[in-house]
Structures are given as structure tokens and as C-alpha cells.
Amino acid sequence: MWRSLWTLVRRDVSLIVMRRQDILTVVAFFIIVTTLFPLAVGPEPEILRALAPGGVWVAAALASLISLDRLFADDWRDGTLEQIVLSHQPLPMVALGKIAAHWLSLGLPLVILSPLLGYSLGLRGFELVVLMGSLALGTPVLSLLGATGAALMLGVRAGGALMALLVLPLYIPVLIIGSGAVSEAMHQAGPYAHLSLLGAMLAIALPLVPLAVAGALRISLD
Amino acid sequence: MVFRRIPWLTFAAPRNFHVLVQVLVPWLVGGAVVLAVAGLYTSFFVAPPDYQQGNSYRILFIHVPAAWMGMFIYLLMAVYGVIHLVWRIRLADMMARSLAPTGALMTFMALWTGALWGAPTWGTYWVWDARLTSTLVLLFLYLGYMALRTAVDDRENGARAASLLALVGAINVPIIYFSVEWWHTLHQGMSVTLTSAPTMAPSMFTALLLMTGACWLYCAAIALRRAQVEVLEREAETQWVRDLIRDGDSRTWDRNATVADARGTIREEGRS
Numbered sequence: 001m002w003r004s005l006w007t008l009v010r011r012d013v014s015l016i017v018m019r020r021q022d023i024l025t026v027v028a029f030f031i032i033v034t035t036l037f038p039l040a041v042g043p044e045p046e047i048l049r050a051l052a053p054g055g056v057w058v059a060a061a062l063a064s065l066i067s068l069d070r071l072f073a074d075d076w077r078d079g080t081l082e083q084i085v086l087s088h089q090p091l092p093m094v095a096l097g098k099i100a101a102h103w104l105s106l107g108l109p110l111v112i113l114s115p116l117l118g119y120s121l122g123l124r125g126f127e128l129v130v131l132m133g134s135l136a137l138g139t140p141v142l143s144l145l146g147a148t149g150a151a152l153m154l155g156v157r158a159g160g161a162l163m164a165l166l167v168l169p170l171y172i173p174v175l176i177i178g179s180g181a182v183s184e185a186m187h188q189a190g191p192y193a194h195l196s197l198l199g200a201m202l203a204i205a206l207p208l209v210p211l212a213v214a215g216a217l218r219i220s221l222d
Numbered sequence: 223m224v225f226r227r228i229p230w231l232t233f234a235a236p237r238n239f240h241v242l243v244q245v246l247v248p249w250l251v252g253g254a255v256v257l258a259v260a261g262l263y264t265s266f267f268v269a270p271p272d273y274q275q276g277n278s279y280r281i282l283f284i285h286v287p288a289a290w291m292g293m294f295i296y297l298l299m300a301v302y303g304v305i306h307l308v309w310r311i312r313l314a315d316m317m318a319r320s321l322a323p324t325g326a327l328m329t330f331m332a333l334w335t336g337a338l339w340g341a342p343t344w345g346t347y348w349v350w351d352a353r354l355t356s357t358l359v360l361l362f363l364y365l366g367y368m369a370l371r372t373a374v375d376d377r378e379n380g381a382r383a384a385s386l387l388a389l390v391g392a393i394n395v396p397i398i399y400f401s402v403e404w405w406h407t408l409h410q411g412m413s414v415t416l417t418s419a420p421t422m423a424p425s426m427f428t429a430l431l432l433m434t435g436a437c438w439l440y441c442a443a444i445a446l447r448r449a450q451v452e453v454l455e456r457e458a459e460t461q462w463v464r465d466l467i468r469d470g471d472s473r474t475w476d477r478n479a480t481v482a483d484a485r486g487t488i489r490e491e492g493r494s
Binding site: 148152155156157162165166168169170172173176177201212215216219220222 | 307359362363365366369370373374375379382383386387389390391394397398401402
């Protein structure tokens with residue numbers, strides 16, 4: 001079972017990495033959304049610094065959202081997904097594998113890039129570490145939650161806006177706690193409570209959400 | 223067939239459900255009207271003005287029940303969703319579907335009356351307060367639920383997808399609630415809890431209870447009626463609906479209804 005999971009992860013990662021376009025699109029989207037904040041609000045460092053945790057987190061959540069439609073859609077269109085579902089592997093495991101691959105290839109670049117964007121908005125030193133840490137713990141949860149929406153939306157026409165309506169409300173707790181961690185770090189308070197909460201969310205979502213995703217896949221492929 | 227012994231399942235058969243609704247709805251509507259009249263009278267003429275907020279607080283007699291109903295209906299919808307997913311009882315799905323617009327309406331009403339109350343009390347129609355924000359998110363959850371249902375072409379698949387979404391949403395509602403609560407709150411603390419005596423005048427509490435009862439009965443009546451229409455629409459091809467159209471009101475139920483009736487398996491096979 002672990003071997004097939006590993007194979008699936010490797011297959012999915014190499015599929016996405018081979019077609020660099022997707023990664024570049026998501027990363028560019030992340031940067032552009034972050035760039036919009038100074039352009040819209042004005043270049044005063046004080047305001048930008050106050051805005052930075054939320055700005056980077058909102059941009060990351062939106063980037064995670066737009067990357068979702070590729071999660072199952074390609075495999076679904078060419079029939080691969082159906083074959084995987086029909087195979088002997090437990091479906092939640094398959095879902096977990098696909099989500100892990102998706103996060104490794106599309107979520108991890110955002111985490112790596114985030115200190116740069118945080119710096120440009122005026123975060124410094126330890127705050128950047130906390131920003132990166134909160135995103136490292138938080139974006140997997142976003143991928144997991146979003147995967148439920150992506151699985152439900154398979155084969156639905158005009159899915160984009162509807163996907164946002166389904167998934168963004170579920171993102172809210174992660175967004176609050178994630179940007180809260182960075183804000184705490186900015187105000188000389190320890191961000192560890194927030195980071196622990198993010199870790200707890202990840203620990204809860206990791207075993208439970210794949211079950212929901214598997215259910216959603218079964219419904220969509222029915 | 224162990225299920226057959228459980229009496230409530232009798233009403234999961236569409237035909238029996240129709241009869242049940244025919245009997246129940248007039249009572250529910252009547253009860254809602256009586257309670258609403260009594261509740262409105264108590265809240266406007268009996269309950270004293272608040273010592274801080276004067277008369278403006280009186281809107282909470284509709285605000286609080288609406289907020290309670292908005293949250294409760296979402297949970298109820300999720301429970302029906304689970305029943306539908308696990309036991310494939312189609313009536314549960316029809317109930318969930320019928321509850322959604324009412325729940326969305328109640329949530330919207332809670333926000334609307336809250337804004338009207340906030341203007342004189344807080345000096346603003348809207349603040350990004352914890353409860354307000356989580357209620358707004360709840361409204362979005364309702365809208366997503368209804369949108370997903372209409373977006374999927376196949377009715378049964380759409381129903382199951384929506385049921386799953388309601389379940390995921392219901393697990394998330396407390397998490398959203400608490401995360402928003404930690405985030406920031408301005409809303410006053412709860413005056414009514416299950417564990418301690420209410421911190422308000424008895425007549426205010428009576429008015430609140432009456433209005434809550436009225437809201438409950440109204441929501442039940444509306445949701446049941448909506449589900450009934452849905453049942454008739456889906457079952458339009460069947461013999462009992464044809465009989466109903468021919469003979470008018472039918473008040474007898476089929477005591478031999480089984481779980482297969484509830485799932486519609488017999489009829490599906492018969493049709494194809």
C-alpha cells in the first residue's frame with residue numbers, strides 16, 4: 001500500500017513538474033496578487049507592514065484555490081481517475097497521494113517564495129520565519145480542504161466561481177490562525193499558540209479529509 | 223427487514239409523507255400564527271424597555287430566534303444529508319433540500335435585523351465582529367450548498383454531492399465559529415444559556431420563547447410543504463399520485479411501506 005502510494009505521488013509530481021506551465025502560473029498568480037496590495041493601498045511602509053500577514057496569506061489562499069481545478073480534472077478527463085478508483089488501492093489513500101503530490105508541486109513553491117514577498121511588504125527576520133512556518137503548516141490544510149471541493153466539482157459546468165463559493169468559507173479558520181501567527185510575531189508575542197493550532201488543524205485534516213474526498217470522488221464518478 | 227418495525231420509517235415512504243404533511247401543516251401554521259401574535263404582543267406591550275438600550279433592543283425578539291434557526295437548520299440539513307448518504311433514503315434528501323432556502327432566509331434575517339439593531343446601539347450597521355462574520359460565512363455555506371445542487375445535472379448525484387458538502391460544512395461550522403471568536407469579538411455575551419438562569423426580565427424571556435416557538439413552527443411548516451411539493455413532482459409518474467389527482471385529497475397511508483419504498487428502489491425498477 002505504501003509503495004503504491006509512493007508511486008502515485010511520484011507519478012503526479014513528475015506529471016506536474018514536466019509541464020512547468022502550471023507551477024509558473026500559480027507562482028506568478030501568488031506574486032501578482034501580493035503586488036496588488038501596495039498598488040491599491042499606497043507605498044507607505046507602515047500601512048504595508050500592517051497589511052503584510054493578511055496580504056500574503058490571502059494571496060496564498062487564492063493561489064491554492066486556483067490550482068485546485070487541475071487536481072483531479074486531467075486524470076478524470078482521460079479516464080485515468082476511473083482506473084485508479086477501480087484498482088484495489090483504498091480510495092482515501094489514493095486521494096491522500098494525489099493531494100500530497102499536488103501540495104509538493106504547487107503548494108511548496110508558495111511556501112518557499114513567501115519570505116521574499118513578506119520582505120517586500122516590510123516583514124523582517126523572525127517574522128519571515130513565522131510566515132514561512134505558518135504557510136508550511138497551513139497550505140497543506142488548504143490543499144486538503146480544497147480537494148473535497150475539487151472532487152465534488154468534477155464534471156460540473158462553469159465550476160470556477162462555484163468552487164470559490166464552496167471552498168473559501170472552509171479556508172477561513174486556516175486563514176485567521178495563519179495570519180494571526182504572523183501578527184503575533186510582529187507584536188513581540190510568541191506565535192507558538194497559533195502555530196500549534198495550525199498543526200492541530202493539519203493533524204485533524206490529514207486523516208479525516210481524505211475520507212471525505214474519497215466519498216466525493218465516488219459520487220462524482222458514479 | 224428490521225427497519226420495518228421502526229414506525230417512523232413509515233413516513234419515509236413518499237406517499238405516507240404526503241399524507242403526514244397534509245395533516246401536520248395546518249396545525250404548524252396555526253400554531254406559528256398563535257405564537258407569533260402572542261410573542262409580538264408580549265415583546266411590544268408587556269416586556270419593559272431595556273435600561274441601557276431603551277426600546278431598540280426589541281428587535282432581538284426576531285433577531286435571536288432567526289440566528290438560532292439559521293444555525294440549527296444547517297445542522298439539521300447535515301443530519302438529513304448523512305441519512306441520505308448512508309441509508310439512501312431519498313426523502314431525507316428532499317427534506318435537506320427543502321430546508322436550505324429557509325435556513326438561508328433565517329440567516330439573512332439574523333444579519334439584517336442585527337444590522338438594524340447595531341445602528342443605534344453600536345453606532346454602525348456593520349462591524350467585523352466574530353458573530354457577525356461567522357453568520358455571514360454560514361450564509362455563504364447555504365448559498366454554496368444550493369448552488370452546487372443546481373450545478374450538477376444529474377439529480378441524484380447532485381443530491382449526494384450536496385449532502386457531502388453539508389456534512390463537511392457542519393464539521394467546519396464550530397471550527398469557523400471558534401476561530402472567528404478568538405479572532406475578535408465585540409458582540410455582547412449570551413444572555414440565555416442552558417446551564418444558568420437567563421440574565422433578562424422574565425417577560426422578555428417569555429417573549430423570546432414565544433417568538434422562538436413561532437419561528438420553529440413556521441420553518442417546519444414551510445420546509446415540510448416544500449418537501450411535499452418536491453415529492454409530488456418526483457413521483458408524478460406513479461400510481462398513487464395519479465390516484466391523488468383523480469380522487470382529490472387522500473388521507474390514508476400505506477401501512478405496509480418498507481425501506482425499499484423509502485429508497486424508491488421498487489419504483490425505479492418498475493419504471494425502467
